[in-house]
Amino acid sequence: xxxxxxxxxxxxxxxxxxxxxxxxxxxxxxxxxxxxxxxxxxxxxxxxxxxxxxxxxxxxxxxxxxxxxxxxxxxxxxxxxxxxxxxxxxxxxxxxxxxxxxxxxxxxxxxxxxxxxxxxxxxxxxxxxxxxxxxxxxxxxxxxxxxxxxxxxxxxxxxxxxxxxxxxxxxxxxxxxxxxxxxxxxxxxxxxxxxxxxxxxxxxxxxxxxxxxxxxxxxxxxxxxxxxxxxxxxxxxxxxxxxxxxxx
Amino acid sequence: xxxxxxxxxxxxxxxxxxxxxxxxxxxxxxxxxxxxxxxxxxxxxxxxxxxxxxxxxxxxxxxxxxxxxxxxxx
Numbered sequence: 001x002x003x004x005x006x007x008x009x010x011x012x013x014x015x016x017x018x019x020x021x022x023x024x025x026x027x028x029x030x031x032x033x034x035x036x037x038x039x040x041x042x043x044x045x046x047x048x049x050x051x052x053x054x055x056x057x058x059x060x061x062x063x064x065x066x067x068x069x070x071x072x073x074x075x076x077x078x079x080x081x082x083x084x085x086x087x088x089x090x091x092x093x094x095x096x097x098x099x100x101x102x103x104x105x106x107x108x109x110x111x112x113x114x115x116x117x118x119x120x121x122x123x124x125x126x127x128x129x130x131x132x133x134x135x136x137x138x139x140x141x142x143x144x145x146x147x148x149x150x151x152x153x154x155x156x157x158x159x160x161x162x163x164x165x166x167x168x169x170x171x172x173x174x175x176x177x178x179x180x181x182x183x184x185x186x187x188x189x190x191x192x193x194x195x196x197x198x199x200x201x202x203x204x205x206x207x208x209x210x211x212x213x214x215x216x217x218x219x220x221x222x223x224x225x226x227x228x229x230x231x232x233x234x235x236x237x238x239x240x241x242x243x244x245x246x247x248x
Numbered sequence: 249x250x251x252x253x254x255x256x257x258x259x260x261x262x263x264x265x266x267x268x269x270x271x272x273x274x275x276x277x278x279x280x281x282x283x284x285x286x287x288x289x290x291x292x293x294x295x296x297x298x299x300x301x302x303x304x305x306x307x308x309x310x311x312x313x314x315x316x317x318x319x320x321x322x
Contacts, residue, residue, distance in 0.1 A: 077272070080300065081261040081262065082261050084271060088308055088311075135252070200300070211278055212282055214290070240308070
């Protein structure tokens, strides 16, 4: 039986992480659709969604057969690697060591590359555009599937995590269809910061549970771990962010 | 294209080798403490709780130090 803390944490982490991934996939599909036509863009995206459905259909039943403690251990370690990687990158972006992810710049780059490819291939089926859409949606989609399984499976809440992910993907697709522009105003680094904190907290909790640790407060320890990672990350940003020069 | 997809999938979990090695080492030590009965399980939990944020901090500090290090070739 899961308590309210777990339910809210799973749904929120799944929604936020999937939102970021869906925005990245949308940027590339939009660039393909606007430069090479919507047919190859949507064909590639639909093929990737079909491939993702096959992956989920193949992996879904396997997840239910793995003993819960082994599942918590594997998922916990993968979440730690995945979440701390996101958090590290968000910290480095906040302090200016790594450039912020810019959806407008990604859109312009993808558009330029596809236009050059179009000049080289004047006729025939636009396999290049379809393959680019397929790869973008498949890669971002695999990340979403991994996040859904990772945050939901260890507590039997895959349905809830799937709902959060589907809601995020539907929201991004609806906004993208309405405005036909990359979602550049989404605070992507702030979202990645929050998602990195949440995934790391889940990872620490489940890795400990797989080792037999009885965390004080039960599932509420997830929130304490999230607070701890948030404080560490915020302290690193405050400590390492270059100071603005004093006005002369 | 498949090779590129596989490479990007590995990149999803391993970006900085130092951080990945730190996480795996912390989990391995905590696992050894818990499963070999060397210590009570709460100590394995405490070890994870301290080691993982420390690994993150060291990885960030290392990246910042490398990025801000003056170029010796001038």
